[in-house]
Structure formats: C-alpha cells, structure tokens
Amino acid sequence: MNDVVVVGAGPVGLLLAAELRLVGVDVTVIERAAARSPHSKALTLHPRSLEVLAMRGLAGPFVREGVPMPTGHYGGLPVRLDFSVLDTRFPYTLVLPQLRTEQLLEERLRELGGEIRWEHRALRVRQDADGAEVDVAGPDGTYTLRAAWVVGCDGAGSTVRSSAGIDFPGTRATTTGFLGDVVLDAPPSAPSVDNEHGGFLVVPLADGHHRIAGTTGESLAIPADQPLTFDELRGYVRQVAGTDFGMRAPRWLSRFGNASRQAARYRDGRILLAGDAAHMHMPMGGQGLNVGLQDAFNLAWKLAAVCQGRVPEGLLDTYHAERHPVGAALLENTQAQTMLGAT
Numbered sequence: 362m363n364d365v366v367v368v369g370a371g372p373v374g375l376l377l378a379a380e381l382r383l384v385g386v387d388v389t390v391i392e393r394a395a396a397r398s399p400h401s402k403a404l405t406l407h408p409r410s411l412e413v414l415a416m417r418g419l420a421g422p423f424v425r426e427g428v429p430m431p432t433g434h435y436g437g438l439p440v441r442l443d444f445s446v447l448d449t450r451f452p453y454t455l456v457l458p459q460l461r462t463e464q465l466l467e468e469r470l471r472e473l474g475g476e477i478r479w480e481h482r483a484l485r486v487r488q489d490a491d492g493a494e495v496d497v498a499g500p501d502g503t504y505t506l507r508a509a510w511v512v513g514c515d516g517a518g519s520t521v522r523s524s525a526g527i528d529f530p531g532t533r534a535t536t537t538g539f540l541g542d543v544v545l546d547a548p549p550s551a552p553s554v555d556n557e558h559g560g561f562l563v564v565p566l567a568d569g570h571h572r573i574a575g576t577t578g579e580s581l582a583i584p585a586d587q588p589l590t591f592d593e594l595r596g597y598v599r600q601v602a603g604t605d606f607g608m609r610a611p612r613w614l615s616r617f618g619n620a621s622r623q624a625a626r627y628r629d630g631r632i633l634l635a636g637d638a639a640h641m642h643m644p645m646g647g648q649g650l651n652v653g654l655q656d657a658f659n660l661a662w663k664l665a666a667v668c669q670g671r672v673p674e675g676l677l678d679t680y681h682a683e684r685h686p687v688g689a690a691l692l693e694n695t696q697a698q699t700m701l702g703a704t
C-alpha cells in the first residue's frame with residue numbers, strides 16, 4: 362500500500378509529491394493527460410511562493426529564467442501596486458510561464474525518486490478506517506490503487522472532490538474574459554490599456570510572444586466554452602486601443618470565467634484537497650497557482666509526519682483551519698478585482 366496517492370500532476374500535485382518524497386514518503390502521482398500542456402495558464406510567481414521555494418534551495422532556476430516585475434495592478438486600477446516595499450528577498454512578481462514552473466517542479470520530483478503515471482485517470486475514490494482507494498483508468502485498463510491518504514490536486518473540476526462528496530459552494534460564471542498568446546510587431550509601451558470600451562493587459566513573454574488578456578462590454582457575455590477566434594481577439598483589441606499592435610501568429614486563444622467556488626472541507630477523513638480542486642476564481646492578479654503551491658507546502662510536512670507516525674492525524678485538521686481562510690480571502694479579493702475591472 363502507498364502512503365499517499367496524489368491525483369493530478371499540475372503545479373500543486375508536483376510540489377506536494379516532491380515535498381513528500383523529500384522526507385521519504387512513498388507517493389504515487391497519477392495524471393489523466395498523456396503529456397503536459399504546452400500552454401501556460403499562469404504567468405506569475407509571487408514573493409511568498411519564491412520564499413517557499415527558497416526554503417528548499419530551489420528558487421535559483423526560477424529566478425534566473427523569470428522576468429521580475431516590480432509593480433502589479435489591482436482590478437485594472439491605474440495606480441500600480443509597488444512590490445519593492447515588501448520585506449522579502451523577492452520584492453517583485455516573477456513572470457514565468459506555468460509550463461516552466463511545472464517542468465522545474467517535475468525535475469525536482471524525479472531527482473527525489475518520484476514518478477508520474479501519465480494517462481492514468483482517477484475515476485472515483487472511497488475510504489475506510491485504514492485507508493483510501495482510487496479506481497484508475499490507465500492505458501492497460503482499470504485498476505485500484507490503495508493508500509493511507511489520497512490528495513486531490515486535480516483542478517477545478519476535481520473528480521476526487523466530487524467523488525468524496527465534498528461540497529463546492531459558490532457562484533457560477535456570469536462573465537468571461539479573453540486571452541491570446543500572440544506576436545505583436547508594435548507592442549504598446551504601457552502594461553495595460555483601459556478605457557470606456559474595455560481593457561486588457563499586455564505581458565511580454567520571454568520567447569518573443571505577448572499575452573493579451575482582458576474584457577470588453579461585448580466579450581463579457583460570451584460563454585467560456587465558446588472558442589475564441591483570432592479575428593475576434595483582434596477586433597476586441599482594436600475596439601479598445603484603436604490598433605491591433607501588428608498582432609499575428611496566435612499560439613493560444615482561450616477564455617476564462619468568473620465562477621467562484623471553494624470546497625467546504627479541505628479534509629474529509631483520509632481524503633484531502635489542494636490547489637484549484639479546493640478553490641476556483643477569476644484569474645485576477647495571477648494568484649491561483651501561488652495559493653495552490655502554498656497549500657501544498659502547508660500540507661506536505663504535516664502529511665509526511667502523520668504517515669511516518671510522528672504525530673497524531675489530528676494535525677491534518679490544521680491544514681483546513683489554516684488554508685481555508687486563505688482560499689476564502691482569495692475568492693473575495695478576485696471577486697472585488699473582477700467587479701472593478703468590469704466597471
């Protein structure tokens with residue numbers, strides 16, 4: 362029997378598994394995808410996430426590759442947040458695509474002897490007094506994994522959460538934003554454009570592309586699952602800025618919604634949740650991945666200590682007690698920013 366099964370090899374599952382391996386916990390990671398997505402939802406690592414990585418001596422490669430941004434926006438307001446006043450070794454937001462964050466965390470997991478079972482999808486979980494089981498569909502058929510603990514790091518649509526019967530109360534998406542990773546031949550000098558027609562951020566990526574993400578009055582009502590076309594993106598940008606900045610070569614076009622939900626319990630007996638499986642929200646201020654990494658860091662040492670019989674399992678209740686309020690504040694913060702951005 363494994364000590365822990367981690368469901369989902371996104372950034373949160375990867376950091377959690379690596380932290381568990383660091384102290385010798387026997388962990389199996391299953392991931393439904395056949396390979397990592399080349400598209401990066403997140404682009405940012407915030408000071409506290411970098412501090413957490415630095416505690417393990419891991420911040421170096423992230424900082425070397427990322428681009429530090431000393432200021433950020435709040436809800437698209439013109440006055441920028443000044444990170445340089447923070448009491449930290451990392452007084453900035455680091456712009457680093459999620460893909461690279463995941464690759465660096467996966468490298469760390471491998472160095473510690475961990476492995477990922479790609480194309481292994483959790484179908485359902487159940488638990489008894491001594492452990493928990495995950496039914497898994499893999500390339501060679503269906504099988505059951507048994508472990509002392511199962512952690513759902515399987516994102517906003519978490520199978521672990523729904524199968525465990527953990528409520529996910531909140532609000533459904535009522536507005537959406539647009540996102541495009543494109544080449545801009547004549548990018549704007551300002552990091553955002555905002556006026557009565559709408560607004561968008563323009564974030565330069567290290568590989569010569571730019572991320573454009575924003576809303577217009579017209580785009581807000583389009584369902585998140587309706588594909589975004591390049592002409593549509595170009596139209597929104599022209600409508601707000603009067604130019605498309607020489608936009609071409611779209612690499613990824615997508616939409617994101619403002620559904621805002623939080624798991625009622627981060628622990629149900631032998632089943633735990635972390636990251637987007639525990640909280641979903643509009644990606645305002647680039648926070649979800651960061652909060653998820655900090656969930657993982659909070660949970661890992663506690664779970665390791667329980668697995669190794671060093672502390673009573675009641676310690677795991679402090680994970681919910683400490684991280685649920687952080688998730689609740691995250692939802693409030695992103696809802697406030699969404700309201701500001703939409704007015």
Ligand SMILES: Cc1cc2nc3c(=O)[nH]c(=O)nc-3n(C[C@H](O)[C@H](O)[C@H](O)COP(=O)(O)OP(=O)(O)OC[C@H]3O[C@@H](n4cnc5c(N)ncnc54)[C@H](O)[C@@H]3O)c2cc1C
Pocket residue numbers: 368369370371372373374391392393394402403404405406459481482483484514515516517519520521540616617635636637638644646647648649650651652653
């Ligand atoms: C447009 C956009 C921009 C964003 N920008 C930022 C940003 O700049 N900064 C930031 O901090 N956050 C940002 N976020 C949020 C961030 O991307 C997420 O918070 C982050 O990906 C959460 O990581 P996770 O590991 O919890 O979940 P995910 O990244 O969703 O990973 C979950 C993994 O579980 C796997 N999985 C799902 N179901 C199963 C199953 N049944 N069995 C096995 N595997 C399964 C999935 O394939 C996936 O690999 C953004 C989000 C969006 C949509």
